[in-house]
Amino acid sequence: MNLPFGAKLTGVGGAVPAQVVTNADLEKLVDTSDEWITTRTGIRERRIVTQGETATSLAIEAAKQAISYAGVDPSIIDLIIVATSTPDNLYPSTACMIQASIGASHSAAFDLEAACTGIIYALAVAQQFIGSGTYKTVLIIGVDVHSRFLNWEDRNTCVLFGDGAGALLLQASEEENNILATYLRADGTGGHLLQIPNLGTNYPHAGSTPPKAMHRFLHMNGRAVYGFAINAVPEAVRAACVKAGIAVEDIDFLVPHQANRRIINAAAERLGLRQEQIVCNVDQYGNTSAASIPLALRDGIMRGQIKPPATCVLVGFGGGLTWGSAIIRWTACNHKKEKA
Numbered sequence: 439m440n441l442p443f444g445a446k447l448t449g450v451g452g453a454v455p456a457q458v459v460t461n462a463d464l465e466k467l468v469d470t471s472d473e474w475i476t477t478r479t480g481i482r483e484r485r486i487v488t489q490g491e492t493a494t495s496l497a498i499e500a501a502k503q504a505i506s507y508a509g510v511d512p513s514i515i516d517l518i519i520v521a522t523s524t525p526d527n528l529y530p531s532t533a534c535m536i537q538a539s540i541g542a543s544h545s546a547a548f549d550l551e552a553a554c555t556g557i558i559y560a561l562a563v564a565q566q567f568i569g570s571g572t573y574k575t576v577l578i579i580g581v582d583v584h585s586r587f588l589n590w591e592d593r594n595t596c597v598l599f600g601d602g603a604g605a606l607l608l609q610a611s612e613e614e615n616n617i618l619a620t621y622l623r624a625d626g627t628g629g630h631l632l633q634i635p636n637l638g639t640n641y642p643h644a645g646s647t648p649p650k651a652m653h654r655f656l657h658m659n660g661r662a663v664y665g666f667a668i669n670a671v672p673e674a675v676r677a678a679c680v681k682a683g684i685a686v687e688d689i690d691f692l693v694p695h696q697a698n699r700r701i702i703n704a705a706a707e708r709l710g711l712r713q714e715q716i717v718c719n720v721d722q723y724g725n726t727s728a729a730s731i732p733l734a735l736r737d738g739i740m741r742g743q744i745k746p747p748a749t750c751v752l753v754g755f756g757g758g759l760t761w762g763s764a765i766i767r768w769t770a771c772n773h774k775k776e777k778a
């Protein structure tokens with residue numbers, strides 16, 4: 439698809455809470471072990487919010503870092519899109535609260551929900567706005583605070599997730615286009631496999647009793663989602679390559695959703711990608727849902743694994759079910775070499 443204007447990725451940012459929760463800490467809460475968690479998922483620790491920290495506070499920090507990386511004034515931002523499944527409130531949107539806090543005084547703002555694939559959806563929307571010439575500068579943020587919706591007595595889920603935010607700044611460019619292709623998919627027939635039920639209009643309703651605490655938690659059929667993911671990731675990567683007119687061999691780095699190191703390794707193997715091409719931080723942060731891809735991209739750039747120019751495939755999957763991918767070129771010169 440040819441859009442009149444190119445979009446350049448000029449800034450990356452991220453934020454995680456200071457509180458570290460290790461596998462050993464979780465051994466005190468549920469019947470689990472560091473050995474089980476590391477061998478089955480690759481996760482060693484995760485960051486969990488403390489009192490006063492919210493999706494919005496993490497997202498603001500990530501947004502400021504991306505803006506600072508790009509070296510732009512926030513007043514030039516035309517649009518903020520926030521991908522989240524765990525907003526502070528039903529409204530105002532997380533995007534509006536961020537807009538008010540970062541000095542994006544001329545920006546439109548809205549939230550988008552596609553669970554762990556959210557940032558890929560946000561990237562595709564941002565590309566349309568920039569590519570059509572409607573906007574010049576779009577900030578997209580993936581943020582989730584799943585710790586507020588976890589049953590800390592359920593070992594099947596509580597060991598997997600962490601909280602965090604990741605931000606990407608995109609700007610119109612006459613010289614180059616860094617988003618070579620996006621590929622978005624959804625299959626609502628699998629919605630029940632991964633859900634946080636009963637927090638919307640479904641419940642409570644007139645005449646009902648308030649939801650039991652159990653019904654407010656994240657539920658997942660881990661094995662079924664695993665089976666879906668190991669097929670969805672290679673399929674989405676190949677589809678985006680076809681759309682971009684490149685071969686899988688042309689990819690320098692795989693920046694996947696950080697749910698489980700085994701899923702990532704299986705996908706990389708199927709695609710014929712080498713270990714050093716995988717960008718992974720699931721050991722440090724666990725599954726941060728909508729934040730995981732931009733956080734991994736930021737970390738890969740900040741620690742010098744991804745050096746410009748690099749062709750990266752971002753690939754996500756999760757609740758909905760949703761999945762999708764994007765082929766991007768990282769060409770920005772580092773305005774500021776901040777430590778991740």
Ligand code: UT7
Binds near residue numbers: 469660661756
């Ligand atoms: O971002 C959203 C997308 N979500 C995902 O991508 C998650 C996809 N799924 C997975 O990553 C994996 O399925 C899990 C990590 C969730 C589970 O790994 P698994 O190898 O599929 O394990 P399993 O569900 O088949 O369970 C194996 C055993 C079970 O015991 P039995 O029935 O064999 O006796 C579980 O009860 O492991 C047990 N188990 C645990 N044991 C210790 C489950 N959770 C734990 C735990 N500690 N935390």
